[in-house]
Structure formats: C-alpha cells, structure tokens
Amino acid sequence: MFAIALRLKPDQDPYQELKALVAEKHIKAGVILSLVGSFKKASIRFANKEKADLLEGPFEIVSATGTIGMAGQHIHVGIADKEGRMIGGHLSPGSLIFTTCEVVVLDLSNEWTFERVLDSETGYPELKPIR
Numbered sequence: 001m002f003a004i005a006l007r008l009k010p011d012q013d014p015y016q017e018l019k020a021l022v023a024e025k026h027i028k029a030g031v032i033l034s035l036v037g038s039f040k041k042a043s044i045r046f047a048n049k050e051k052a053d054l055l056e057g058p059f060e061i062v063s064a065t066g067t068i069g070m071a072g073q074h075i076h077v078g079i080a081d082k083e084g085r086m087i088g089g090h091l092s093p094g095s096l097i098f099t100t101c102e103v104v105v106l107d108l109s110n111e112w113t114f115e116r117v118l119d120s121e122t123g124y125p126e127l128k129p130i131r
Contacts, residue, residue: 001106001107001108001110001111002023002098002106002107003033003104003105003106003107004025004030004104004105004107005102005103005104005105006021006103007100007101007102007103008037008097008100008101008103009097009100010040010096010097010098010099010100011040011096011097012097012101013093013094013095013096013097014035014038014091014101014103015043015073015075015091015092015093015094015095016093017103018032018068018073018075018103018105019034019068019073020071021068021105022068022069022091023070023072023114025107026070027068027069027070027105027107027109027115028069028070028080028108028113029069029108029111029114030066030067030068030069030105030106030107030108030109030110030114031065031066031068031105031106031108031109031131032064032065032066032067032103032104032105033066033101033104033105033106034064034103034104035036035061035063035064035075035077035101035103035104036059036061036064036101036102037060037061037097037098037099037100037101037102038057038058038059038061038097038099038100038101038113039057039058039059039061039090039095039096039098040057040058040096040097040098041055041056041095041096042054042055042059042077042079042093042095043053043055043058043091043092043095043096043123044077044079044087044088044089044090044091044092045089045090045092045095046089046090046094047089049076051088052088052093052094052095053092054094055087056120057079057081057098058082058098059075059079059080059081059098060079060080061077061078061079061101062066062079062080063077063078064076064077064078064091064113065072065087066091067127068105068114068115068119069109069114069115071095071114071115071116071125072112072116072125073086074090074127075091076088076089076090076091077089077090077091097131111131112130112131113128113129113130114127114128114129114130115127115128115129115130116128
C-alpha cells in the first residue's frame with residue numbers, strides 16, 4: 001500500500017482527474033483518504049435520483065470518501081455553501097474546482113482488486129473486492 005497525493009487546480013473536474021489518475025497509475029483498488037478544497041460548480045447525484053444536479057457555487061469541500069479502480073469509482077462528497085449549509089451525495093462528472101483541491105489516495109493494488117458486478121437486488125454494479 002502507498003499513498004498518492006496531488007493538487008487539482010481551478011476548472012479541473014475532480015471526477016475526471018481521479019479517473020485519469022487511476023488509468024495513469026494502473027490503480028486496481030484505491031481509497032480516497034482526503035479530498036479538500038472548493039468547487040465553483042458541483043455535480044452531485046442525490047439519493048435515489050437518476051441524474052446529477054449541477055449546483056453553482058462556490059462551495060467548500062468538507063468531506064469525501066470513496067473507492068476507485070479500473071472497474072469504476074464510487075465517491076461521496078459533502079459540501080458547504082457560504083452560509084455553512086451542507087449537502088452531499090455522489091460526486092459526478094461536471095464539477096469544477098474553484099481555487100484548489102488537495103487529493104490523497106491510498107493505493108491498495110498490491111493486495112486488492114476492486115471489481116464492479118451487477119447486483120440483482122440493487123440493480124447497480126456493486127463493489128466486489130478481490131484479494
């Protein structure tokens with residue numbers, strides 16, 4: 001296991017940048033340890049909705065967690081507006097960084113592979129960790 005740290009700059013899409021990181025580093029199994037910064041736009045899919053909403057910021061990225069790998073990524077993010085009100089959901093393509101985003105990912109690929117398999121109960125491709 002080892003950590004990868006990077007900084008995203010204004011107008012980068014964190015969803016797409018994490019996808020590119022996975023491809024570049026051949027990450028078979030990774031966990032987001034930290035994702036902190038700000039959005040000028042946040043693309044978030046809320047619970048039990050089909051499509052993401054594109055929210056106009058700025059927003060502080062208060063928390064994020066998720067799994068990433070060659071088979072896909074599943075990231076939840078919590079953001080706060082200028083009044084401190086928080087919302088959260090699935091990070092989706094289309095978010096844009098406002099000032100910065102500091103990312104730390106733990107690469108577990110030496111011991112794990114994360115696959116995604118369609119689950120007949122949920123109807124979604126769900127995580128299948130393989131050791």
